[in-house]
């Protein structure tokens with residue numbers, strides 16, 4: 001077993017993680033602050049027999065990745081704000097057609113071209129609702145370089161296991177920050193590969209076999225000739241206009257994520273056991289929040305941090321349980337309260353919910369957060 | 378029905394198709410199946426990709442690996458399929474709107490890369506599926522539901538567009554000249570590099586009705602009278618006056634994209 005210590009940027013760690021997870025295809029379009037992911041993929045993929053292609057735009061970037069995934073390759077595309085907007089239609093396509101795929105969004109300041117080189121966390125709701133129609137979403141967000149590595153692997157694993165696009169939401173802070181990380185040997189990692197049908201199986205492309213979570217996925221060219229469409233379809237994969245059938249399909253798609261929340265949701269609860277106050281944060285901003293919690297604890301204030309690692313599905317039960325314990329929840333995020341709204345929704349009035357947020361391209365400092373926190377005392 | 382071509386290459390349980398009586402799209406679909414048969418391709422190794430439109434419904438009826446994608450994006454999906462698995466013969470089916478309006482960017486870039494995809498454009502000069510709006514190939518002056526006073530846009534010649542963008546095979550024929558059409562599709566499949574065949578189709582339901590082109594038969598006759606073979610046009614230019622030109626516009630050999638990529642992989646092994 002060989003462990004390697006590297007000094008990496010978050011974006012680089014993302015590529016290292018992706019390769020370890022088995023990524024063999026990358027297609028995308030350059031955009032700050034995600035570009036290093038494309039650059040490093042273009043360098044590394046052909047060395048392992050994988051493929052990289054710079055497409056003509058972000059729509060094509062995700063489309064090609066979906067096509068590649070259908071041939072059995074693990075595929076990824078990365079982008080930032082404006083490009084994430086362009087990818088939305090095909091995120092929905094991959095969701096309904098159940099195509100495993102990792103979509104990375106290194107968030108910057110928005111809306112529009114906004115602040116290309118500054119951090120932001122304004123895309124958390126877009127990650128959930130960006131594509132039209134009701135649909136399930138898995139979205140993960142790391143707070144460090146090491147966690148970017150780990151969560152990229154996890155994103156691939158979840159994509160393969162649940163046959164769905166997984167959104168990895170990082171930000172300019174974690175994407176460009178450099179940290180020392182230990183890269184484990186691949187043998188130490190848990191790598192999940194999609195289940196494929198056996199040759200000779202009577203294959204119905206969208207039928208879930210007993211004991212499986214999702215339909216088995218045959219690679220194009222593997223001898224199972226089947227149909228894939230973004231239209232509502234039945235178990236065979238062919239379009240169906242039946243409302244009864246649509247009901248079955250949409251509920252199955254929602255259910256495969258909803259029913260497996262325990263497997264999908266991860267979070268960090270720091271100093272929450274005896275906490276009377278809570279700061280809730282995620283991504284790069286959670287580092288500020290942790291520093292603030294440490295300082296406040298040193299002053300003897302019983303405050304804890306709840307850090308989202310899985311943003312969607314939202315850890316509703318965990319946050320609600322904490323809301324019964326604490327008096328006040330301060331949500332720290334680089335936007336005008338997108339997750340605060342979600343926290344308010346789930347705590348149902350159990351605790352006071354406040355926001356410490358901004359969207360001007362600056363990061364929050366521990367001092368700002370402590371000041372905002374102390375307003376409640 | 379006892380037609381070996383149909384039984385072999387179509388999903389019998391998905392027929393009959395959804396197209397209107399007299400629609401030209403079925404003729405093109407059959408020509409593609411016959412061309413695949415002639416080319417002797419293994420069905421398991423053929424992937425047919427389409428976007429959204431009446432034309433893009435064709436893959437659902439065809440017994441291959443079939444991928445019905447989002448409007449305009451078929452070539453981008455197909456690029457991923459082909460680059461990830463160059464063993465597959467990837468054929469793209471796209472309407473004129475799908476390929477040259479919303480998907481125009483993907484068309485020029487797939488052509489520029491010279492990636493080994495075979496694109497068949499079902500060009501009925503209209504947005505059929507959404508009910509007859511003008512498309513980038515609707516002639517100036519023609520009517521559509523969004524051009525009630527006559528279209529003031531200038532149309533694309535899709536074959537020349539692909540050729541200009543770098544397609545190494547580009548040809549045009551019509552659903553009236555179906556043998557010629559099939560021959561071009563065969564050549565496009567056999568061609569290594571980006572190939573496109575523009576199959577001029579008819580939409581009697583919307584384009585025909587809006588423009589008083591008569592019945593489906595009248596529209597077929599119109600195709601017969603309006604198109605002249607390139608070779609005839611060259612020999613007897615007087616016969617080509619005011620007519621559209623059918624034929625092979627481009628047929629040349631240039632390095633193919635997936636092969637170039639494989640060469641990069643090989644070089645890195647040393």
Ligand SMILES: Cc1ncc(C[n+]2csc(CCOP(=O)(O)OP(=O)(O)O)c2C)c(N)n1
Pocket residue numbers: 429430431432433448471472473474475476499501503504505506507512
């Ligand atoms: C993003 C998006 N925009 C618009 C549509 C609506 N739409 C569906 S098919 C179509 C045009 C189809 O025309 P064409 O590609 O020429 O195919 P035809 O139906 O004529 O064969 C349009 C505008 C859509 N499905 N998706």
Ligand code: SF4
Pocket residue numbers: 395396397399400401402431432501505506579580581582583
């Ligand atoms: S609307 Fe036009 S293109 Fe569509 S099926 Fe009918 S005739 Fe064909």
Ligand SMILES: [Mg+2]
Pocket residue numbers: 430472473474499500501502503504505512
């Ligand atoms: Mg059309």
